[in-house]
Amino acid sequence: MALEPGEHAQEPGVVDDIGEVKRLELYRLQALIRAAEQRAYDLFLQNLVKGTSHLSLGQEAIAAGCAAAMQSGDLSFCTYRGHAHTLARGVPVAKVLGELMGRDNGLMRGKGGSMHLTSVEHGVMGSYAIVGAHLPIACGAAWRAQYKKQSDVSVCFFGDGATNIGAFHEALNLAVIWKLPVIFVCENNLYMEYTPIADVTAVPSPAGDRACAYGLPKIVIDGNDADIVYRTMIRAFALARSGGGPSLIECLTYRYSGHSRADPAKYRPAGELELWKQRDPIHLYRQRLLQLGIADSRLLAIDSDVQRIVDEATEACKAARTTSIDVLFTDVYADGGCAWRN
Amino acid sequence: MAELTYREAVARGIAQEMARDEDVVFLGEDIAKAGGVFKATVGLLEQFGPLRVRDTPISEQAILGAAMGAAMTGLKPIAEIMFADFIAVCYDYIANEFPKSRYMTNGQVKCPLVVRLGNGGGARFGAQHSQSVENWCMQFPGLKVVAPSSPIDVIGLMAAAVRDPDPVIFIEHKSLYATKGEVPDGEILDTLGTAKILRSGHDCTLIALAMMVPRALAAAEQLQDRHGIDCEVVDVRSLVPLDTRTILGSLARTHRAFTIEENPRVLGWGAEIVSIIADESFYDLDGPPVRITTPHIPLPAADILEDLAIPSVSRIVETVLRSMTS
Numbered sequence: 001m002a003l004e005p006g007e008h009a010q011e012p013g014v015v016d017d018i019g020e021v022k023r024l025e026l027y028r029l030q031a032l033i034r035a036a037e038q039r040a041y042d043l044f045l046q047n048l049v050k051g052t053s054h055l056s057l058g059q060e061a062i063a064a065g066c067a068a069a070m071q072s073g074d075l076s077f078c079t080y081r082g083h084a085h086t087l088a089r090g091v092p093v094a095k096v097l098g099e100l101m102g103r104d105n106g107l108m109r110g111k112g113g114s115m116h117l118t119s120v121e122h123g124v125m126g127s128y129a130i131v132g133a134h135l136p137i138a139c140g141a142a143w144r145a146q147y148k149k150q151s152d153v154s155v156c157f158f159g160d161g162a163t164n165i166g167a168f169h170e171a172l173n174l175a176v177i178w179k180l181p182v183i184f185v186c187e188n189n190l191y192m193e194y195t196p197i198a199d200v201t202a203v204p205s206p207a208g209d210r211a212c213a214y215g216l217p218k219i220v221i222d223g224n225d226a227d228i229v230y231r232t233m234i235r236a237f238a239l240a241r242s243g244g245g246p247s248l249i250e251c252l253t254y255r256y257s258g259h260s261r262a263d264p265a266k267y268r269p270a271g272e273l274e275l276w277k278q279r280d281p282i283h284l285y286r287q288r289l290l291q292l293g294i295a296d297s298r299l300l301a302i303d304s305d306v307q308r309i310v311d312e313a314t315e316a317c318k319a320a321r322t323t324s325i326d327v328l329f330t331d332v333y334a335d336g337g338c339a340w341r342n
Numbered sequence: 343m344a345e346l347t348y349r350e351a352v353a354r355g356i357a358q359e360m361a362r363d364e365d366v367v368f369l370g371e372d373i374a375k376a377g378g379v380f381k382a383t384v385g386l387l388e389q390f391g392p393l394r395v396r397d398t399p400i401s402e403q404a405i406l407g408a409a410m411g412a413a414m415t416g417l418k419p420i421a422e423i424m425f426a427d428f429i430a431v432c433y434d435y436i437a438n439e440f441p442k443s444r445y446m447t448n449g450q451v452k453c454p455l456v457v458r459l460g461n462g463g464g465a466r467f468g469a470q471h472s473q474s475v476e477n478w479c480m481q482f483p484g485l486k487v488v489a490p491s492s493p494i495d496v497i498g499l500m501a502a503a504v505r506d507p508d509p510v511i512f513i514e515h516k517s518l519y520a521t522k523g524e525v526p527d528g529e530i531l532d533t534l535g536t537a538k539i540l541r542s543g544h545d546c547t548l549i550a551l552a553m554m555v556p557r558a559l560a561a562a563e564q565l566q567d568r569h570g571i572d573c574e575v576v577d578v579r580s581l582v583p584l585d586t587r588t589i590l591g592s593l594a595r596t597h598r599a600f601t602i603e604e605n606p607r608v609l610g611w612g613a614e615i616v617s618i619i620a621d622e623s624f625y626d627l628d629g630p631p632v633r634i635t636t637p638h639i640p641l642p643a644a645d646i647l648e649d650l651a652i653p654s655v656s657r658i659v660e661t662v663l664r665s666m667t668s
Contacts, residue, residue, distance in 0.1 A: 075415070108448040118447040125414060126443065126451060130434050136407020137439070143408055144415045147367065147393060154411070167434075170404035177399070331449035332483050334507035340483065341584040341618075342535065 018227055020294065022068060026226045027289060028302050029064035030282045033084045035310045036093050040083065040100055040114075044261055048318070049100045053114040056084035058224075058256040061281035062187050063088040065229025066155060069237055073152040075125045077138040080115035081187075082127030085157055089122040094313035103320040110323035111331075125154075132162045135171030135184065142180035142246075153240040154182045155233075161192030163206040172214045172248065181240035183233070184248045187223060189255045194267055207250035216248050223251025224281040227288070253281075343526050349519035351493035352382040352458075355500030356420060358529060360390050363418060366504055369396045369405060370422030370458075379424055380460055380519050402432035406457065410439055413455040418504055425467075426459035426475040426513065433478075440509035441484025456503045456510050461489070462553055462604055463636075463652050464517035468643035474604040474636070476551065479511040480581045480611055486534055487581040489513035491555035493523040495579060498532025506534060515552040535583030539592060543574035546598035546666060549589060549615060551578045554602040554653060561658035569659075571666055581611050589615060590623045597628040600662055602653055607635040632665050634658055 018026075037057055043049040056063065067088035070076075078085040086096055091107065099106030100114050107119055115129040125141065128134035138156035145152050162168050163186060175182050186207035190197055203209035208220040221228050229251060236247035254276035258265035265273075286299055332338035346354065360366045368386060370378075374397040377384035387395045398405050402423055409421040423429050429436055436457070443451040463472035479487045486508050490496045496514070503510040540555065541562050550558035555577045562573035574592050578585070593599050599619055601612025616631045634653045642648055 077411075108446060108450070111448050112446040116446045118450055120447070120450045125411075126447065128439075130438050133403075133407065133434050133439055136401075136404045137411040137414070139404065140408035140411020140413070140419075141415045142411070144412045144417050147412075147417065167403045167407065170399070170401035171407065173399055174401060174404040174408060178396075327448065331444050333486075334444070334452065334454075336449070338483065340582050341586050 030060040031306045033060045054081035055257045059253045061226040065226040069233035075154045077134040077156040078127040080129040086117040091119045094316045098317045104323045105320040132165035132167035142182035160188040160197040160206045175246040176214045179245035182246045183236045186250045193259045220250045223253035346493045346525045349382040351496035355497040359504040366418045368420045406432045406435035420456045422458045426461035441482040453509045458512045461513045462515040469640035472641040486510040489552045497530040501531045537585035537588040538577045541575040543572040545572045547574045547592040547596045550602040560655045599631040603635040607638045
């Protein structure tokens with residue numbers, strides 16, 4: 001099975017090929033990610049979250065669509081903009097917010113912070129803050145699956161900016177020549193940090209137009225439509241699991257906030273944000289579910305449930321102890337400590 | 343017992359571990375069909391097959407990144423970076439990824455891998471294929487760094503490195519590949535973090551690593567024979583973990599210390615050892631610790647220049663003699 005280029009043009013839109021259960025899951029995941037990230041932003045303003053953070057507000061459909069297509073055991077490799085992908089795999093909100101707040105209940109007890117969210121038990125194999133570093137790492141995990149004849153697939157998320165770094169090209173080449181069960185998902189939000197990606201990239205589609213260099217089909221999809229993301233991923237998983245090798249999928253999207261906490265995003269042309277907000281992934285998905293006959297009350301129930309989860313997580317984190325100073329010197333080496341000499 | 347070259351010991355060490363554990367895999371440029379550009383991995387492809395011994399493109403980031411992803415998820419990869427100098431193009435993995443993954447994730451992520459490097463000068467390869475990069479690796483908490491000087495140590499430390507649960511940088515010296523040594527039959531397993539006293543002496547301690555070890559031993563013979571100075575020679579072997587007990591123990595007997603380092607001078611491993619000596623053994627000293635290093639210059643290609651740059655037996659002899667008799 002080969003993935004076809006220009007898939008977004010062929011999508012049926014509101015034909016219910018996905019099913020109500022999965023669609024409600026897609027809605028719920030997007031709503032949860034949105035609520036949790038908005039809360040993370042609020043906690044920053046209250047100075048309860050320190051350091052930096054990189055939010056995915058507006059990009060939720062990609063995380064939700066990919067996670068909903070994954071099976072237990074599949075592996076996620078994320079970037080420093082990784083809250084959404086971590087939450088999408090089922091990591092509890094309190095563990096994520098606790099990590100951002102430096103609390104003892106945090107996912108890594110405050111040792112990693114916002115840019116390094118990791119939950120191995122959920123298949124979240126790390127969030128990598130050096131752009132492009134994790135594409136080869138995802139190849140290695142996929143190599144292990146291939147070598148040990150295990151059925152899991154590694155999914156590597158990265159931004160448009162990563163397509164201009166060497167590791168992207170090394171990883172793509174290796175994945176193709178070794179036919180690795182890995183899926184590369186480029187979240188093209190149009191900006192490489194503060195700079196429009198088009199200003200610094202040789203081709204219009206930073207990932208899609210590079211695919212041909214590695215013998216892969218060009219796949220550029222609407223990343224604000226969770227159904228399209230989900231369907232595309234289902235096909236990519238089938239290809240990977242059948243020994244057909246890697247896929248490179250470019251998802252067009254837009255981030256509502258700046259690159260990071262420090263960025264007010266003043267470089268964007270007037271009206272651009274508003275235009276994209278008309279294509280808000282959650283609003284779009286809600287309208288689709290209503291069109292499909294799902295009662296508004298059910299969606300409202302999901303909204304309020306998600307809000308309750310985030311509120312309870314916030315209170316749990318506020319009540320949690322700050323992380324123990326005992327962990328400062330632990331887990332540098334496998335013996336649990338940090339001794340580098342006798 | 344058999345006499346093996348250092349390069350044959352590399353292949354035997356890898357083969358010993360691959361035969362023992364199917365999770366041990368090996369990847370790098372020209373390592374499979376070609377048997378390695380230094381011919382240190384001849385026969386491994388034939389013995390273990392192309393799924394476990396894999397030639398890669400010239401993609402050092404992909405090599406180390408793939409090794410890490412495999413290690414995180416259950417394999418025990420050995421990766422080769424052909425010339426040690428090339429770690430500069432994949433330094434992210436050495437500096438940011440391998441050593442910090444366990445700590446940042448509060449112990450969730452494991453990274454049990456070995457990176458082999460062809461290190462050091464003496465082959466007239468010039469400034470980008472001759473460097474001693476052990477200090478580039480030693481500075482990161484979370485990494486381990488070993489550099490064997492003999493065939494038996496190559497096998498034993500390779501086994502220890504592969505079985506170690508932490509990432510280990512395994513530094514082979516290119517100019518030692520042709521050297522020979524006696525190696526017993528059967529499995530050999532050494533211990534990381536252990537220095538070895540290769541020659542006992544009373545007057546001073548020569549602290550050396552890799553190719554500087556045979557030079558220190560040769561210098562010690564000359565100093566004994568011609569000048570009556572009785573040197574103890576310590577092969578550091580493992581920079582991290584560092585066996586300071588053996589080093590400081592020797593110093594407590596000899597009261598003088600010389601580090602012999604192939605790296606350029608600034609921030610060499612010897613500086614760290616001298617600082618430990620200053621902190622913890624100052625009152626054992628009868629004179630200042632002395633560092634014998636390559637000057638702080640890039641390595642030149644011409645033989646006459648390279649030989650002048652890297653510490654030689656005669657430079658070691660002269661420096662020790664001058665310090666011990668002044």
